[in-house]
Amino acid sequence: MIITLSITKTIQDWLIGMMPEGVASILAMVIVALIYLAIFAVAGLYLVLLERKVAAWFQLRIGPNRVGYWGLLQTMADALKLVSKELTGTIKADKFLYNLAPYFVIISSLMALAVFPFTKEFQAFDINIGIFFLIAISSIGVIGILLGGWSSNNKFALIGAMRSGVQTISYELSVGLSLLTMVLLTGSLQLSEIVEVQKEGWLILQGHVPAIIAFMIYMIAGTAETNRAPFDMVEAESELGAGFHTEYSGMKFAYFFLAEFINMFIIAAIATTVFFGGWLSPFGITESLPWLGIFWFLGKTLVIVFLMMWFRWTFPRLRIDQLLTLEWKYLLPINLVNIVIMAIIVWLNLTIKF
Amino acid sequence: MDTTIVKSNFKSEEYFINMGPQHPATHGVLRLLLTIDGEIIKKVEPDLGYIHRSIEKMCERDSYQQIVHLTDRMDYLSSHINNEAVCLTVENALQLEMPDRVKVIRTILSELTRIASHCLWWGVMGMDVGALTTYFYGFRDREMINDIFEETCGARLTMNYNIPGGLMFDVHPNFVKRTKDFIAHFKTKLPEYDTLLTGNVIFQKRTKGVGILTKEDAISFGASGPVGRASGYSCDVRKHHPYSAYDRVTFNEAIKTEGDTFARYQVRIQEMWESISIIEQLIDNIPDGDVQVATNAVIKLPKGEYYQKVETARGELGVYIISTGTKNPYRVKFRSPGFSNLSLLNHIAVGGKIGDLVASMATLDLVIPDIDR
């Protein structure tokens, strides 16, 4: 039996046999969206579990181990608890925006997942401006945070939201520019193309020094993008209590929480795709088995996710002005110079290719 | 364009924030009324009394033996030193000379208390600036000290091991071994504190030049303990008014002159090293002898006033007892270090950001029951 990995096309072909073409393509989109939603809701929950386990190991603890074997059902139980919880809110909150905010955050992070090539042709939406789409989508999430903080009529939440606005606008630049540096190498924004180019060597090797610098900048800016420690100014529990989601409870809080972890996954997935060859195996050892690409893709992504967790459980938090100093005085100038260096390297053909 | 017009066009508005009584950074039920302009702090006004138990009033109806256990509940992280302060006051009033064994054991336990308190402070300090993992490393080492206390005194936090006239009972046979084990363990772990947090560039940026307290202000505000010493003010009671066995050990008073949050941090780290050295000097030669001097079942202090200072982990604790010759004190006043240290919070936090306030407050090392006696 031949399992084709191009899921959208497979489903569409199957549906066309039963109904008109227009209806079929819409239905196919809905089905794929539901599949993604289901997979990543669960994946998000397991990322939460992973975070808690990793944190526990860093902190000489055991971590969740009561629900299910080895605590594997812990976050499921948490999700159940959150679903069953009462949705509270402040009286003077702007009800419409207050309720809208979590959906902004969760939808924008789920939308970004559509473009990733998990393995050869296993991609819901192979858009030719993939990187551009990702950058655009990831900055929508901050609107949700701003709305949530502003509309909940709580000063702690408001400070958190304003910090988030400042932070995301600043670090958006660095994420964009560091990815742009790599696009100079590939010459394409399409993610499947970018992976294709890396069959001659992962981009971090192809671009050597400027690529490594770009990766470091990307990791710093990406961590800041997801509002995780050491850049968790938005939540900063020792300063703002819980920051922008102070007034959220139950499932609305869960959306924020889940979105944070899916965003972390997205940032790591972009890094995998752009710097570490996506679903390509090292030295092409499993080239004949395309479905193993999923394993390689997830493996690389999880390593980068782990790196971000390592940051979080080691470093103290920056202060808001230092956060901006880091971006505008260090990351941005270095990044601009780096682009020029990369351009020269590509122009002189100094890239390393196998 | 005239710059003053530009300034007047841009109006910023101050607003209030209630930090506490339930807030992660206030470490208890302290409420701070913050006046903030954007992120800049304009005024900090503490609101106290959420856990005031009126210990001073309770002391007026209790006998001298019974006062001691109340002091456990003041600064619960240096409860042994608090107990010692009351006992020393009563013993001085009765002119009782303690056996050497009592003095040495009290000193060792005091220093262990200090290390335990600073371990907790270090963990919480890291947590306040955002490094959550430090909390567990600090607690790991503190647990070992708590075990020592539990084995000898029977309690981990509120031990009530001192009584006027000595110690309640002798130390546990395992005490010396356990303490030595701990010292050996802690000597390997304390450098880790430095590599993990002290050297960290983010941590240094967060703390250096933040919350500066000059020496003059430190004295005027009655700052004591590490807070005063970080401003270059030599205020170690163990040096200036030695009690128990502090006159027979050599140690350096940790003094920094910068007066900022980082200096306060370094002073506490340095103090842990000094405490290790004090314990090492004493642990091998605890003199033999009694651990109690016989006192009357009902202690009556001669008419008069008695004052005793000790150095707790937070600073100078003063016990002021006015006696009229009866079995209860007429008036007991505890001069708690946290209370004076809190009064300077407004001074050092104004002009900083919210994050700076949290960092400075962490290095003041406030224990709220100590303030709300």
Place this chain on the structure above:
Amino acid sequence: MGYFSDIYKGIKTLLTGMSVTGKYFLTSRKGAITQQYPDNRDTLKMFERFRGEVVMPHDENNEHQCTGCQKCELACPNGSIEIIWDRGLDETTGKKKKKIDKHIYHLGLCTMCGLCIEACPTDAIVWAQNYENSTYDRTQLTKVLNRPGSKVKAGIED
């Protein structure tokens, strides 16, 4: 060049910090510092001096050592101990002698200071090492330490 050396030093300190947590991550298999309470109830042993609650040991003849001298009641700072006593005839000497009817201990008021046990001249009350003292009902915290029908051991005088 200060700009670049700052960056270099900064990254170096961050990496040394990560090495510390990384080391603990790798050695986390050796065991956690936390305890698996309440799973370890069977193995969890308190130190022998641990102050759990005040109890009055009785021997096999249902005899305790409390003479009802009330020194513990006086020593207690919080009024946790109340002794209801009576005078009864001593069987051996035939004289009237103080004996306890009830030794009431309010665990809810107790601060575990240990003054009562220090004050007791006959070692009639001691510390127990139990650590789960919470109940659903406050009245259960008021305990009568002497068992019903118990009497003072012969030969115990204050």
Place this chain on the structure above:
Amino acid sequence: MTNEALQNLISSWIPDLEFAEEESQFLNIIVAPENLHQLMTELKINSKTSFDYLFCLSGVDWQPELGVVYHLESTAHRHIVVVKVKTSDRENPVFDSVCDIWKTAEFHEREVFDFFGIKFNNHPNLKRLFLTEEWEGFPLRKDYEDDINMVIK
């Protein structure tokens, strides 16, 4: 400086000071309320005494008098002196504030006001510190009664 030298020096500044050394390990100065601020200022700024460290400020109810006890130490000379001030006016006891001399007095005086009802002139922010604004009475006074919350042994 020894207690005796201190006594000689301080008594030359202000007449009618009462000195006492018995029943206390420190030199006690009892000063009239009207001279309090003058004496305290002199104790702080005079280079021979330079009592720059106010380490304890306690209110005391001596029955019938109310008073405040100041424990002062000099960080330069390391000598200690105790200043006491008393008034027999229980309805409206007022002293001068010393928080312009020692900043720490601001909180300590608020505490004394809270528990003893002693008011301080020129205090920048004299209001209840621990208790609520609507609390009646001053708990650390000896004649304070609260049948519900106080347990008398």
